[in-house]
Amino acid sequence: MDECINSEKENFFLNGIKDNLNKLSIQTYHHEGYTAFIQSLKSYYKQNMRLLNTDHYQTLFFENQRIYTKVKDEPPTKYGEDAEVNHSLVANGCTIEGEVSNSILFRGVTVEKGAVVKDSIILQRCHIKADSTIDYSIIDKDSTIASGTTLKGIEDRPYVIAKRSVI
Known part of the structure; x- marks a missing residue:
């Protein structure tokens, strides 16, 4: 790959x-x-x-055979008072204070207040800082998106951030 x-x-x-x-x-x-x-x-x-x-x-x-992976026990996801989450898969250990819709968040993702994540895949331990907008994107693990950043792809060509990136 x-x-x-x-x-x-x-x-x-x-x-x-x-x-x-x-x-x-x-x-x-x-x-x-x-x-x-x-x-x-x-x-x-x-x-x-x-x-x-x-x-x-x-x-x-x-259905059929179950899928088993390594156990990574983490606390349940914490939803802030102003968090809005709809039509999304959110793993354990996340902290969501912003808006998440039609997205997949892996373990340990943080979405700060004012941040918006739509139609995106955010892998483990990413940090989306306040007032950022992520649209049609794939953010690889351990990446940080700075406050006020906008990342926007399209459905046929999502915007991709490599692992451990700071944007």
């Missing part, structure tokens, strides 16, 4: 996997159930946002 990103190649399956079959150890597993084919940044965004549909979420996480 790093090679694809550095070379600005958008098709991870063709350019990252198929072109490197001689270097990779490929294994198979028979699976019946919910699947999503992620081959590009655009499809990563689209398939993640599909999880906001209750039917897709339920099918992936509660």
Whole structure:
């Protein structure tokens, strides 16, 4: 994936996997159930946002075999007095004082008062400071978005911030 990103190649399956079959150890597993084919940044965004549909979420996480990951116990999400959250998936350990809509927030995300996050995917431990606007974006883990910053992508081309960035 790093090679694809550095070379600005958008098709991870063709350019990252198929072109490197001689270097990779490929294994198979028979699976019946919910699947999503992620081959590009655009499809990563689209398939993640599909999880906001209750039917897709339920099918992936509660039917057939369950999905297990490492346990990362954190306190429940803390919602501030002025927080507004709708149609979003919010993981534990978050602090939300601003507005979040149609978005996915991973563990430990902070959205300060006055910040607005819409149609976005915010990964672990990101900090969205006051009065920022995040629209159609993917913010990788451990990143900080400064007060008053506006990041705006479009549905077919979300704005992407690399991990551990300070913007």
